[in-house]
Amino acid sequence: MTWTLGQLRTFVAVAELGSMTRAADHLGYSVGAVSQHIAALRKVVDSELFVRRGRGLILAEAGRTLLPRARNILAAQKQAEMAMLGRDFRSEAIVTLGVFGSASMTALPQVVHRLAQRHPHIEVRAREINVESMSAAVIDGVIDLGIGINYPAVPLPPMRGLSWEAVAKEDFGIVVPTGRPRPGETELAEADWILPPAEELFGRAMRLATSALGINAKETHIVTDTAVALALAGTGLGLTLATPIMMSLSGPDVDLHPVAEAGGREIIVLTSPDPSDPVSAVAAVIAEVFV
Template sequence: MKWTFEQLRTFKVVAELGTMTAAAEALGFTAGAVSQQMSALQGSIRRPLFARDGRRVTLTDAGLTLLRHAAVLLEDERRAAAALSGPQTQQRAVVSVGVFGSAAVSAMQPAISYLRNSAPNVAVQAVEVDVETMPLAVQESRIDIALGLNYGDAPQAPLRGVESQTLHQEPFLMIVPPTEREHLRTAQALIEHANSSDWILPPVDTYFGRACRFACARSGIEPNVQHLVTDTAVSIALAESGIGITLATPLMIGLRPTAAPTAVLPGEPSRSIVAIVRSSALERGSVRAVRDALVHAFRPGAGRAKDPRPTTGFSR
């Protein structure tokens, strides 16, 4: 069905006034122009809209159905026109942000608080997305912008039309069983102990699992992986229980705090929190505002929870 808003407006006036002539006078058209619009509308719908009642016209069942929906469509058009004709700062926009656990908890609250002052008509909708598929979700426009990850030793392949901006960099931390604190006195002692201990790591076919193994290799450690665990909180809990060493980052520990001893992995491999966005999406002021808010969220003093620091003296 191909109708125009002008036809719907004319139809609504005809239905309200009861004659083509009265509608023409009210709209400033000729009676012939009104009749022509109604003929085109009825031809598009292919069902009779009017029934004659002397000199007046009444609506058929199809006409009453169309009138009900036309009123909704015309009101929506009016609101859209009013919103777009007003100042740009008054136009409300919703930006979807792909998030994952540790970065979401750390960044979203300060970012949203920042937007309330810098761009009050921009709303954020957080959408949880698997961090490994985050760049593709952005490229396919399933989300507008995303918090993602990049590991220096295991970088993700670039995608056409997608760009990344580093927001925050943090080290890999070893979390060791509490009873093994004495092995953290020197970097060499830590490496030797790590090479003779059991480990708890994600599977090698996950992005974090691969990054952990590359980070260990950079540090001169070949982990004896006895336990394959993807969930960070479970990995930390298992390390606390004494069954092995695991890796995390300060933001990850912020999501699941621990009193177990920690140390920066020798060689200081790191991961970066990045903002991922389609280049074309940055033409939208609302998307640029959200990216600015995410940049702000990772600045010192922005209101994020303080990153936990390693508990060993030699590491930092």
């Protein structure tokens, strides 16, 4: 097989960004050039590398096989450049970590800092992934591992090609404007509520949590983004539920009143069943950060 580093670099960018347009912007190429690179690489491997899902692209089976190896080839090329420049370096491993909003705010800076101290040869590249899609991103090889969520009330089903471990547990609490006391049962039942869409895992877990409080929540505002839901709660437009880690996305205008009876969630680390040593090292550091 004969491919070029440019083709592999383009392939990795499309795989990680899910779009030829976004890959072109990232690499400074035209969309036509990206398309030509992918077409040439597809001809070399004699297999489809991507399949279309909605408006984006996801890896086909051949693409999932090629992605980690393409990353290794590009890392080796970078090491060769460093050697020719006479720089000191250790064998470098690139690990792509899937993150979502509150996990990014809470864990990512500490993970990168600790890895730099303990494993300077491991480079972590974060990629924001919708938490609902984190499992599929690991299975499809888009990321090497991901920080995800499991709700004991709506547990993740076993999935082939996926392994996960809980690294933290936290309870839901009621979010109210700063200084306001914890709402009583009558106020909870009569209040407007800010909830995620019911078709999302988070939405189902939130509705079970409000039911555990003994109320049938009035779903006034349906909001996907946690930061937006917290901001709306701060203006007094309604109540919502959150956890301490979720509150990292809030401003100073809201308070969290713990309610253990509402249940909670687990922060989990998702990997393949047989992760590489660098991936395992990153997973171990993530577990430490959330302790």
